[in-house]
């Protein structure tokens with residue numbers, strides 16, 4: 001019984017990996033809302049990043065990315081999620097609104113050699129399939145290159 005369960009898990013994860021590698025795409029980061037929160041930021045109209053990042057964003061890191069934030073060395077498998085929500089202003093407060101998109105960075109040094117070892121993807125709104133990135137360098141990494149000293153990551157883990 002136990003053995004069968006283990007074999008089943010190996011078969012399933014093997015399949016998931018093959019599907020992901022076969023398509024050459026970054027998987028939707030299932031469950032990222034349960035990952036450790038790195039920091040948040042509100043980008044208002046008029047900010048350099050307002051198009052397309054105006055809104056409230058929260059950053060989340062998986063275990064490998066958390067190790068990267070702490071050590072400065074980003075292990076393969078590290079994933080960071082940029083979760084961007086609209087805001088509604090009223091009553092001297094900013095409330096979270098609908099999700100605009102999520103941005104994803106995934107560390108795989110051997111694969112993403114043109115973009116500093118990071119793969120980039122975006123998913124529109126709440127969709128897990130509507131992808132936004134067709135040019136990792138032009139749409140994403142070009143701007144992140146400025147952060148070479150910190151492994152192309154802008155944010156820092158706050159206390």
Ligand code: HEC
Nearest residue numbers: 041080081082103104105120121122139140143153154155
């Ligand atoms: C014009 C510059 C710029 C572009 C283009 C850009 N980013 Fe970023 N990105 C930033 C900045 C600045 C931060 C830090 C935000 C913060 O500190 O909260 C950031 C943070 C991130 C993070 C969290 C890790 C980190 O570096 O702090 C992810 C994930 C991310 N961006 C993904 C993307 C994706 C995917 C794209 C392409 C669709 C993209 N970014 C395009 C400037 C950019």
